[in-house]
Amino acid sequence: xxxxxxxxxxxxxxxxxxxxxxxxxxxxxxxxxxxxxxxxxxxxxxxxxxxxxxxxxxxxxxxxxxxxxxxxxxxxxxxxxxxxxxxxxxxxxxxxxxxxxxxxxxxxxxxxxxxxxxxxxxxxxxxxxxxxxxxxxxxxxxxxxxxxxxxxxxxxxxxxxxxxxxxxxxxxxxxxxxxxxxxxxxxxxxxxxxxxxxxxxxxxxxxxxxxxxxxxxxxxxxxxxxxxxxxxxxxxxxxxxxxxxxxxxxxxxxxxxxxxxxxxxxxxxxxxxxxxxxxxxxxxxxxxxxxxxxxxxxxxxxxxxxxxxxxxxxxxxxxxxxxxxxxxxxxxxxxxxxxxxxxxxxxxxxxxxxxxxxxxxxxxxxxx
Amino acid sequence: xxxxxxxxxxxxxxxxxxxxxxxxxxxxxxxxxxxxxxxxxxxxxxxxxxxxxxxxxxxxxxxxxxxxxxxxxxxxxxxxxxxxxxxxxxxxxxxxxxxxxxxxxxxxxxxxxxxxxxxxxxxxxxxxxxxxxxxxxxxxxxxxxxxxxxxxxxxxxxxxxx
Numbered sequence: 001x002x003x004x005x006x007x008x009x010x011x012x013x014x015x016x017x018x019x020x021x022x023x024x025x026x027x028x029x030x031x032x033x034x035x036x037x038x039x040x041x042x043x044x045x046x047x048x049x050x051x052x053x054x055x056x057x058x059x060x061x062x063x064x065x066x067x068x069x070x071x072x073x074x075x076x077x078x079x080x081x082x083x084x085x086x087x088x089x090x091x092x093x094x095x096x097x098x099x100x101x102x103x104x105x106x107x108x109x110x111x112x113x114x115x116x117x118x119x120x121x122x123x124x125x126x127x128x129x130x131x132x133x134x135x136x137x138x139x140x141x142x143x144x145x146x147x148x149x150x151x152x153x154x155x156x157x158x159x160x161x162x163x164x165x166x167x168x169x170x171x172x173x174x175x176x177x178x179x180x181x182x183x184x185x186x187x188x189x190x191x192x193x194x195x196x197x198x199x200x201x202x203x204x205x206x207x208x209x210x211x212x213x214x215x216x217x218x219x220x221x222x223x224x225x226x227x228x229x230x231x232x233x234x235x236x237x238x239x240x241x242x243x244x245x246x247x248x249x250x251x252x253x254x255x256x257x258x259x260x261x262x263x264x265x266x267x268x269x270x271x272x273x274x275x276x277x278x279x280x281x282x283x284x285x286x287x288x289x290x291x292x293x294x295x296x297x298x299x300x301x302x303x304x305x306x307x308x309x310x311x312x313x314x315x316x317x318x319x320x321x322x323x324x325x326x327x328x329x330x331x332x333x334x335x336x337x338x339x340x341x342x343x344x345x346x347x348x349x350x351x352x353x354x355x356x357x358x359x360x361x362x363x364x365x366x367x368x
Numbered sequence: 369x370x371x372x373x374x375x376x377x378x379x380x381x382x383x384x385x386x387x388x389x390x391x392x393x394x395x396x397x398x399x400x401x402x403x404x405x406x407x408x409x410x411x412x413x414x415x416x417x418x419x420x421x422x423x424x425x426x427x428x429x430x431x432x433x434x435x436x437x438x439x440x441x442x443x444x445x446x447x448x449x450x451x452x453x454x455x456x457x458x459x460x461x462x463x464x465x466x467x468x469x470x471x472x473x474x475x476x477x478x479x480x481x482x483x484x485x486x487x488x489x490x491x492x493x494x495x496x497x498x499x500x501x502x503x504x505x506x507x508x509x510x511x512x513x514x515x516x517x518x519x520x521x522x523x524x525x526x527x528x529x530x
Contacts, residue, residue, distance in 0.1 A: 035429060187433045194393045206500065217427050218390050221479065225488055231497035239427065247426060253463060263491045 001346075002073060002286040002312075007324045009110075009313035010077040010278055011270035012178070012213065012238040015064050015097045018056040022088050028148040029087045031186025036275060039239065043246040046362055048277045048349050054357040059274050061100045066352035069108065069336040070343065072279035075313070076107075076327055078270075080142040080178065081114035081131070086149050087185065091116075095131065102135045107330035110320060112140035112178060117154045118147050121164050128165070132172055139320045140176040140211075141169050144185070145192035153192040156210070157200035166205050175320045176209040176234075177201070182217035183239060195222050202230040209319050211236040211268065216254035228261030234319060235262060238270040244284035251284075256294035264307035268316050277349045285312060370448030375411040379419065379449070382442040383409070389430045396475060400435065404466030407457050415450035417443055422460030432456050 002008075018036065023029040037056065041049055068074045079101055082093040091114065101109045113131045115124040132138060146153045156162050156179055166177060179198070184190050195212055202210050215223050215235035227235045235258050243251035258267055269285055271278040286308055290300050317324045331337055340346075354361055370378070384401040391398040400406055400421060407420040419439055423431035436454060443452040464472060482488070489495075 031429075039427075183427060184429050187429065190389050190430060191393045194390075217425060219394060222394060225483075227493075228490055229488060229492045229496070231493040231500070233493075247461070249461065250426070261490050262493070266493070 002282060004073065006073070006286070006309055007076075007313045007317070007327060008072075008074045008269065008282055009316040009327075010068065010074045010273060011211070011236050011268040011316050013064055013068060013077040013079045013271070013273045013278075014082075014093055014275060015059045015061055015079070015101075016092050016274070017058040017088065017090055017094070019058050020056070022058070022090055022092075024085075024087055024089065024149065026086075026149045028186040028188060032084075032087055035186065039242070039275060043242050044276060044280070045245075048280070049362060050350060050353065050357075051359055054353070054359055057357075061097050061104070063353055063356070064101070064274055065105060065108070065336065066347075067350065068273055068278060070340055071277070071347045071349055071351065072273075073282055073346070074273070074278050075331060076110065077273070078110040078112060078140065078316070080112040080140075082142065082144075083114040083116040084144060084185070085116060086147045095134075099134055102137070105334075105336075106137070107327070107334060108336070110140065110316075110322075111135050111138040112142045112176075113138050113174075114142050115165065117143065117161055117165065118152060121161060124165050125168055128168055128172070138174065140178055141165070141174055143177065143179045145180060145197075146185070146188060148186075148188055151189065153189075155192075156197040157204075158197075162201060163204065166201065166208060170205060170208050174208070176211055178211040178213050178236065180213045182212075182214040182219055182223070190218070193218065195219050195226055198226050198233060199230070202226070202233045206232055208232060209234060213270075214239050215267075216240050216258060220254060220257050224257045224261035227258060227266045228263075234266050234268050234315065236268045236270045238272045239275070241269060241271055241281045241285065242276050244288055245280045248284070248288075251288065252291045252294060255288065256290055256298050256300065259290065259300055259303075260298040264303065264310050265315055265318075267311045268319070269312045274353075279346065279349065282312065370415070372411040372413055372415075375415060375417060375446060375448045376409050378446045379409050379411070379417055379443055380406070382446055383419070383439065386435065386438045386442065388424065389434055390424070396478060398467075398471055398475070400439075402468040402471040404462065404468070405435075407460060411449075415448045416453070417446075417449050417451070418453045418455065419443060420455045420457050422457045422462055424462045426458070426461075 018033055023033060037052060040055055068077050079098060080093060081095045081098040083091045085091050098111055102111045113128065115127045117124060181193050181195050184193055198210055198212060209232045211234045212223050213236045215237060217240050223235060226233050240254060271281045289303055295302065348361060383406050384399045386400050387397045388400055388403050405422050407422050409419050411417045421435065421439060439454055440452060443449060
């Protein structure tokens with residue numbers, strides 16, 4: 001547990017549909033779904049394990065809300081509409097789910113819309129217009145760098161495809177563009193997942209922000225240099241943050257490089273919840289300190305409490321122009337805060353999910 | 369028939385021609401041997417070879433796919449090899465310290481050269497942000513890109529490459 005006044009904003013949460021019936025009939029969908037399962041079981045302790053048939057299900061908005069706000073100290077979260085249509089029939093996270101989160105819990109979520117650049121500029125602009133009609137307060141757009149079956153890539157520095165979309169997003173009030181990098185979505189070419197195409201986008205659109213998602217999982221130096229050079233490029237720690245729990249030495253290497261080039265103001269806490277349970281990362285980042293060896297190597301100052309508050313939520317709020325005090329007022333008496341106060345403590349990890357699926361907690365579970 | 373020592377030496381030589389996929393993508397090719405990813409190579413008298421490799425990141429999905437196939441391809445072509453058993457060491461924790469130190473020094477020099485050429489400085493964004501109040505090259509870039517695209521549309525294209 002961390003001090004409760006830390007305003008934790010989870011920079012990415014997901015309501016995947018991992019049911020087999022949602023998978024496209026190709027090796028890439030199978031590869032990506034199995035990657036999620038291996039992350040969930042190999043990178044989390046046993047108390048966070050669920051039966052495979054329970055995990056590989058259709059994750060609902062309610063499940064995300066329960067885990068984020070009743071089982072962890074997350075106060076607000078960003079959530080993405082995903083357009084991975086060549087892997088999953090509904091893109092992996094449907095627009096309907098994101099719209100439900102926006103409608104039912106408007107003070108809890110920052111919404112990212114999803115448009116598929118492989119459909120072309122005109123189609124994307126129309127799709128963006130329609131989505132914005134439904135969710136006018138959306139703060140972000142989410143992109144993926146490739147498609148499969150057939151393979152194709154999308155470059156963030158494409159002046160004829162990407163830039164018109166960024167222009168339209170900026171004009172519509174979108175504050176940030178998140179792009180998946182560094183982790184190949186299954187057995188696909190890795191080149192689209194490199195980060196060299198971020199620079200021109202960031203330089204050309206200085207009033208938009210760009211989040212390198214999965215920062216440091218690969219191309220660490222290049223990512224750190226991009227974060228270091230551009231005021232509007234941020235390192236989003238989705239999945240990377242689980243290293244703080246699973247492989248803290250490796251997390252120290254990544255964080256040291258990001259802190260050296262970018263500083264603590266450019267790093268975003270991000271768990272991928274429900275992919276990982278968020279509280280373990282919140283605790284691990286709050287307790288993280290740069291190793292003495294890396295403090296010496298990079299001439300870094302020790303992380304302060306203020307730095308940790310920035311990483312866990314302050315940076316995200318600043319990036320999207322959000323007032324944290326307003327955020328506190330927005331949630332302090334909502335139904336979720338009332339239930340949390342009535343519970344007196346966080347519920348054990350995945351307790352809601354287990355109750356819903358009718359599976360018992362593992363013997364090792366002892367609460368958070 | 370080649371001795372087991374000779375087979376191991378030949379296999380190691382061939383493995384040196386396999387490049388880490390991420391280093392290729394970053395335009396700084398480094399072989400899996402120079403990265404320190406080849407953990408062990410053994411061969412018995414019959415030419416049965418076992419190669420153990422690791423990944424630079426525990427999340428690497430290319431190690432058990434692309435790299436694995438590359439290793440399998442070269443090992444089975446080595447003279448005297450009867451069979452090849454390949455293993456991924458999932459417990460191996462890679463850091464730059466595992467690299468060939470000459471290669472590491474060359475990479476560091478290359479990065480320093482690029483950083484100097486492009487004037488990379490740690491946390492350069494702070495200076496850039498402070499200067500944003502004045503007219504910037506990014507504004508010019510933005511205008512140039514729009515002009516190019518507008519001209520293309522005017523010439524009959526859609527401005528849409530997809």
